[in-house]
Amino acid sequence: MKSGWEMVVGLEVHTELRTATKLFCSCANEFGAAPNTHVCPVCLGLPGSLPVLNERAVEMAMSIGFALRCTIAPSTFHRKNYFYPDMPKNFQISQYDLPINSSGYLDLPDGSHVGIERAHMEEDTGKSTHLGASGRLHGAERSLVDYNRAGVPLVEIVSAPDIRSAAQARLYVAELRRVLIATGASDGRMEEGSLRVDANVSVRRPGAPFGTRCEIKNLNSLRSLQRAIDYEADRQIELIEDGGTVRQETRHWDESTGVTSTMRVKEEAEDYRYFREPDLVDLAPDAAWRDRVAAALPPMPGVRRTALLQHLVDPTDAQREAVEVVLDLDLDRYVHGAAEAGLDAATALARTANEVAGAEDGADRLSVEAFIGTLRLEASGQLSATQAKTVLADLLAEGGAPEEVVARRGFTQLASDALDGIVDEVIAANADEWSRYRDGDDKLAQFFIGQVMARTRGQANGKAVVEILRSRRG
Template sequence: MSATTMSGEPISATTAAEHGVDLLQGDTGEWELVVGLEVHVELQTRTKMWCGCSTDFGADPNTNVCPVCTGQPGALPVVNEQAVRDATLLGLALNGEIAPICRFHRKNYFYPDLAKNYQISQYDVPLVNDGWLDVEVPTGDGQSVSRRVRIERLHMEEDTGKSLHVGDTGRLHGADRSLIDYNRCGIPLLEIVSRPDIHDADTAQAYLRELQSIVRATGVSDARMEEGSIRCDANVSVRRPGDELGTRTEIKNLNSIRSLGRAIAYEAQRQIGVIEDGGTIVMETRHWDEGRGVTETLRVKESVTDYRYFPDPDLVEITSPAEKVEAIRTLLPELPAASRARLGEAGVTPEQAAAIIATGLLPWFDDAVAAGADGAAAANWLVGDIAGQLSAEGLRIEAAGLTGAHVAELIALIEDGTLSTKLAKQVVAGVIDARGAKGPAQVAEDQGLRQVSDEGELRTIVEQVVAANADTVEAIRGGNDKAIGALVGQVMKETRGQADPRKTNELLREVIG
């Protein structure tokens, strides 16, 4: 099969050398890895692509269905205008060209979860062409390198239903029958196809992470891999540097960004091994087995796979005149690259900035800074202790009731000496327990969490401790400076941990003399 894109032009791939990526070392010499990614994003519109059924996730089986999305005889599709706007917005965020006119095609294949036995998709004229994404790839030393991955196309299509496989294994293989729920059938789906510009697993992961962040920033989808609202398949091949593209395999069942990286690394080595042993790579779809860490043949792509694309006569062309595109462009939010730059200027480290953006905490960060918090401190708290506690509780920040204002309030309480870091963590726990009904100051007050930094009160306690530990005091005076720690501990005990450690240290030294 000749290597061409859907619109028939030859595939142009970048080289590893252009991207400064190391070649892979085989037994017989060096190999270049070539990867292209196909990412599917489920849009978060209120209704499906062609009908007014709800897109709510997790509804009872076959309750969000109608004549259109169950493919009843005579039913007809009508385009969801919001889905087109969302697709255009994401296309612009990916630096793509919006086609002035695009149309829908039917992709014909039989599968029980596809109610019409054809999928309405786009073929020769997709909505978006020729985008690109600059991704920051970590280099392992705390630094990163920027690489550009070109995007061939972004097109609109529809999702399929879900099959429940009934039988011994719960998986397709070994099931004795399957049960179909069409709730998901017809949910708007975008397919984003990269050029084969990726030459290592790290870049693939960074691309997917960046794409996920952009999707979230534009608000068109929550892009959760675990719920399937963003999915990724990888086309992987290897070649000798300078050669034509090798035969590719398509890797499916990549359920996390980590799986993507592992699967690509595994598949590259497998292909090199096959070729070096004198074999050839077969064009096929392979299934990533997360548990065993291997890819396995799912199905050989027969030459008879013939989708018989043709223009869907039930739908008409969609136009995107310049004024419509520019109006949508004004809706573009700040994109992750710009957010990273802005966070950097606010004193946030690149890793923390990436974490804030990737986990969707940017609005909380911005609210905290708007409420007066120092950027670096806000970032520290958000991706540090707050993220840790939320993760331990299995809560999302919105469910925990934590606001950016809470974060700012917390930082102010630390800065004015009311709370120590340790107490502040207890306060965070208290705010989460109250699901945000109480702010940090209220929690501190209710729980009597307050650093003793009043000098008079602390001095009295320090004097008592010094008087009661004459031996230790002697030792300190004798030059054993470390022994002062024991006295600090005593003061902390007396104040139930609420003494300001720095001030305690100062006063102890002063009293001991």
């Protein structure tokens, strides 16, 4: 970002809801089925068909609203009218001036705060495939339409223009994705299109009013999002510095060339002729229904993150990353369990983010008690770090109690007099390193631990080795 400039970004995120059926009919909401197999008169918009609102979709929309600290209010449905072959009725049922969720916010892991203007319900369109040279509608030889996706429930989450960098935009979408997955409303799969992002980007001199914005479409990954926003902000700055003005338009991001290009300018923008959908009644969930949905919500990632970080003093970047791994895989209970048992939280976090997280489905077999037990054996010096990791690996693979693994593996720490002898051998064999260590180069302790571990095939306790080294240094 060029100095003297500030970018202003607002994001529109569409998420498909993980309902069993579509928003207005009982067709299956399932990705990847054979084309046009999940269709009926309603989602094909056949003459005479009428929509019936899916209550589960309303509940999921409310879950999203609660998770984003929105106001959940009585709402209405509108028709957004425009012609497109993958939209069976040539209008989309959406929410307009009265959305179900409004005025919320999302706190990001970096401490920043992004306002949520609204999170409203609407139906998805079908999917067109254009055959022929361009792969786009214009100039296609033939077009095929699959209506399986038509009528799939969506929630569109519109952020306030609070985002000031591409990295923050990425952080926002990543955190929003975690929240959506946590609510159970979305699977968060950007690659399958169940989470789709449009970015509104403008630039300004700091303190100046908002500049003219461009909307960027076709952002199919977090990487695209970040690259496209940076590209677009630079494009606008360059344009203005060259004496031009930014034109309000919709632009298409091309991942292969790394540039955005004009899709349509504002003057060509559709007049959607919104009006109240007369086939649906107003949506006014009563307090009891709202309370039930709120009560069923699990803790959100932000709350869980704070709880995990509380165990650590001045967490490092690596530890923060480990916390994200724990959050994403829902492994909080191991860290909390170990910390509450008085064990070292940093070790518990590392073991969880590495060993537990690395074992596919292993968490199903590793009880929190077994995890704590293993760490306790390590802390008391009965297991070396290497041994502890091996025990965890066995428990993750087969379940059981750590004591059983220890017995089966024959893990007993080397008696300390045996260890004394091995350390002395290592010192003798590495005179250069030893003299540097003795002169105060503490980093070499790791070297000696490594040598001792090699000779003992990992059965030594690292802390005990360091103590022997210190005693030899005098």
